[in-house]
Amino acid sequence: MDWFGTGDYDIAREVLQRGIAAIFLVAFASALAQFPALLGDNGLLPVRDFVARVPFGRSPSLFHWRYSDRLCRLVAWSGIVLAAAVVLGLPQLGPAWLVMIVFLLLFAGYLSIVNVGQTFYGFGWESLLVEAGFVVAFLGSADVATPLPVLYFLRWLVFRLEFGAGMIKLRGGREWRDLTALFYHHETQPMPNPVSWFVHHLPRWFHRGEVLANHTVQIIAPFLLFAPQPVASVAAGVIVLSQLWLVLTGNFAWLNWITIVLAAAAVDDAAFRWVGGLFVPALRAPGSAAAAGEQPAWFVVVVLAVTLGLLVLSYWPARNLLLRRQLMNASFNPFHLVNAYGAFGTVTKExxxxxxxxxxxxxxxxxxxxxxxxxxxxxxxxxxxxxxxxxxxxxxxxxxxxxxxxxxxxxxxxxxxxxxxxxxxxxxxxxxxxxxxxxxxxxxxxxxxxxxxxxxxxxxxxxxxxxxxxxxxxxxxxxxxxxxxxxxxx
Structure with missing residues (x-):
C-alpha cells in the first residue's frame, strides 16, 4: 500500500489538521460575536428573510430547518469546542473515523453559517475554509499512514489558490503588468495594519520588486508543489514566506494563515526537521517514519471515493483557470467544494x-x-x-x-x-x-x-x-x- 499511504508526512498531517482547526476556531468565534447582530432575528440582513426566498437546494444550511439566535450561538459554541479539541490533538489519538466525523461536523456547521451569511460571508476565504475543512477530514489519525491522495489534492487546492490569484492579476488591471500596483495597494487595501503606513513610504523600486516577486511566486511556485522532494518543500517554503509578508503588511482575515497551513501538504518530515534544526539542533536527527503497512479497507475505499469525487468537481475550476474572463472567488456547487480563487485583479488608486x-x-x-x-x-x-x-x-x-x-x-x-x-x-x-x-x-x-x-x-x-x-x-x-x-x- 505504499502508493496509498506514507509515513514521510506525519508532521504535515499534524500541521494541516491542527492549523485548519485553529482557523475554524477563529471563524466560529467570529460568528458567535457578529452573526446575531449582522444576520440574526434583529440583524441587518435577517436569516429568516433569506431562507424564506432561497430554497435549501440552492444554499444548504441547518438554518433552513429553523433559525434562532440561540441556535446560531449553539452551533458556534459547538464549532469552537470541536475545533479546540483538534488543536489539542485529542481526536487524532483515536481511530481515523473519529477525526473524520469531527471535521465533517465542523464542515457542516460552518457551511450552514456561510450559506445563509449573504454579503457578510461573501468572501473567498469562507469557501476556502469550508473546502479545506472537508478535505482534511480524510487525512486520518495516528492509526493510519497519511494518505497520499489527500495530500496531493491539498496541493491542488494551493495551486488553484495561488495560480488563480496570479492569473487574475495578469489578466486584470494594467498596474499588475507594469509593476506599479503596490504604489497604491498598501494605502488602498481594505484594512491597513500598523506596518502598512511604513511600507507604503518605501522607495518605488522596492514596490516594483514586490510585484515582480508576487508574480514569480504565484505563477511559477504552484507548479513546483508537484515536483519530487526537496523541490516541493522549497516551493511551499517560498509560498509561506510570501504569505508571511502579506500577514506583516495587511489585514486579510485568515486568508494568508490558511494558505500557510495548506502549503504544509507539500513539505515532508525531513524538511520540517531541517527547518526545526535551525532553531533546535536536536531536531535535525532523522525521525522514525511510520511504515505505511496495511490500511483498513474501509478507509482506503472512502478516501479514494472522496478523492475521485473531488477530481470530478475539479473540471469547472480547472476550466476557469484557462478562461480569459476568469471568475474570481467562485463556487460551482452549493457545498463550496473545489472552488475558484483569486484576489485583487485590479488595485484602486484612491x-x-x-x-x-x-x-x-x-x-x-x-x-x-x-x-x-x-x-x-x-x-x-x-x-x-x-x-x-x-x-x-x-x-x-x-x-x-x-x-x-x-x-x-x-x-x-x-x-x-x-x-x-x-x-x-x-x-x-x-x-x-x-x-x-x-x-x-x-x-x-x-x-x-x-x-x-x-x-x-x-x-x-x-x-x-x-x-x-x-x-x-x-x-x-x-x-x-x-x-x-x-x-x-x-
Missing part, C-alpha cells in the same frame, strides 16, 4: 471612506452637533494608528470598504443607520466608539471622504496617520419617523 455621524440637535443644519462613530478596523479618526486584527474577520468594516467603492449591495447599510437611531446594543457593540452612549442621536448621516496616508513630514508635525478631504454625501441627515408621521402614513 481610498474613499464612508464616515457615519450622528447629531442630537433638533436642527440637522447645526454643524457643531455632529459626532462620528468609530469602527474597529476601518480608517476614521485620522490620528488613530491602523490596527492589527487578522486572522479575526471584521465583517462590518470590510463591507464599509466595499460600500465606499460603490457596492450595489447596500440594503444592509440602510438598516444599519436605522439601528444606530434606535440605539441597538448589538449593532453598537460592533463599533469601536459610540459617541451617543447616553441616548441615541436624533439624526444620522453618511459622508464620503478621500483618504491618503500622511507623509512623514505631516506625521511628525501633525501626529496624523491619514489626511482626508470631503468629496460628497452618501446619505443626507435622516431620522426615525415620529408617532404622528407613522399614523399619517398608515
Amino acid at each position: 481610498r474613499f471612506e464612508v464616515v457615519v455621524e450622528g447629531s442630537d440637535s433638533a436642527d440637522p443644519r447645526d454643524p457643531t452637533a455632529w459626532r462620528a462613530y468609530e469602527f474597529r478596523g476601518k480608517p476614521g479618526d485620522v490620528t488613530r494608528v491602523p490596527g492589527q486584527f487578522a486572522p479575526y474577520h471584521l465583517r462590518l468594516d470590510w463591507l464599509m470598504w466595499f460600500l465606499a467603492l460603490g457596492s450595489r449591495e447596500s440594503r444592509w447599510f440602510e438598516v444599519f443607520l436605522a439601528r444606530l437611531l434606535q440605539g441597538d446594543r448589538a449593532t453598537l457593540r460592533m463599533l469601536a466608539h459610540n459617541p451617543f452612549a447616553a441616548a441615541p442621536p436624533r439624526y444620522v448621516r453618511a459622508r464620503v471622504f478621500l483618504y491618503r496616508f500622511s507623509t512623514p513630514a505631516e506625521r511628525r508635525a501633525e501626529h496624523v496617520w491619514w489626511v482626508r478631504s470631503e468629496v460628497g454625501t452618501l446619505v443626507p441627515p435622516v431620522r426615525l419617523p415620529t408617532d404622528t408621521e407613522d399614523r399619517s402614513a398608515s
Whole structure:
C-alpha cells in the first residue's frame, strides 16, 4: 500500500489538521460575536428573510430547518469546542473515523453559517475554509499512514489558490503588468495594519520588486508543489514566506494563515526537521517514519471515493483557470467544494471612506452637533494608528470598504443607520466608539471622504496617520419617523 499511504508526512498531517482547526476556531468565534447582530432575528440582513426566498437546494444550511439566535450561538459554541479539541490533538489519538466525523461536523456547521451569511460571508476565504475543512477530514489519525491522495489534492487546492490569484492579476488591471500596483495597494487595501503606513513610504523600486516577486511566486511556485522532494518543500517554503509578508503588511482575515497551513501538504518530515534544526539542533536527527503497512479497507475505499469525487468537481475550476474572463472567488456547487480563487485583479488608486455621524440637535443644519462613530478596523479618526486584527474577520468594516467603492449591495447599510437611531446594543457593540452612549442621536448621516496616508513630514508635525478631504454625501441627515408621521402614513 505504499502508493496509498506514507509515513514521510506525519508532521504535515499534524500541521494541516491542527492549523485548519485553529482557523475554524477563529471563524466560529467570529460568528458567535457578529452573526446575531449582522444576520440574526434583529440583524441587518435577517436569516429568516433569506431562507424564506432561497430554497435549501440552492444554499444548504441547518438554518433552513429553523433559525434562532440561540441556535446560531449553539452551533458556534459547538464549532469552537470541536475545533479546540483538534488543536489539542485529542481526536487524532483515536481511530481515523473519529477525526473524520469531527471535521465533517465542523464542515457542516460552518457551511450552514456561510450559506445563509449573504454579503457578510461573501468572501473567498469562507469557501476556502469550508473546502479545506472537508478535505482534511480524510487525512486520518495516528492509526493510519497519511494518505497520499489527500495530500496531493491539498496541493491542488494551493495551486488553484495561488495560480488563480496570479492569473487574475495578469489578466486584470494594467498596474499588475507594469509593476506599479503596490504604489497604491498598501494605502488602498481594505484594512491597513500598523506596518502598512511604513511600507507604503518605501522607495518605488522596492514596490516594483514586490510585484515582480508576487508574480514569480504565484505563477511559477504552484507548479513546483508537484515536483519530487526537496523541490516541493522549497516551493511551499517560498509560498509561506510570501504569505508571511502579506500577514506583516495587511489585514486579510485568515486568508494568508490558511494558505500557510495548506502549503504544509507539500513539505515532508525531513524538511520540517531541517527547518526545526535551525532553531533546535536536536531536531535535525532523522525521525522514525511510520511504515505505511496495511490500511483498513474501509478507509482506503472512502478516501479514494472522496478523492475521485473531488477530481470530478475539479473540471469547472480547472476550466476557469484557462478562461480569459476568469471568475474570481467562485463556487460551482452549493457545498463550496473545489472552488475558484483569486484576489485583487485590479488595485484602486484612491481610498474613499464612508464616515457615519450622528447629531442630537433638533436642527440637522447645526454643524457643531455632529459626532462620528468609530469602527474597529476601518480608517476614521485620522490620528488613530491602523490596527492589527487578522486572522479575526471584521465583517462590518470590510463591507464599509466595499460600500465606499460603490457596492450595489447596500440594503444592509440602510438598516444599519436605522439601528444606530434606535440605539441597538448589538449593532453598537460592533463599533469601536459610540459617541451617543447616553441616548441615541436624533439624526444620522453618511459622508464620503478621500483618504491618503500622511507623509512623514505631516506625521511628525501633525501626529496624523491619514489626511482626508470631503468629496460628497452618501446619505443626507435622516431620522426615525415620529408617532404622528407613522399614523399619517398608515
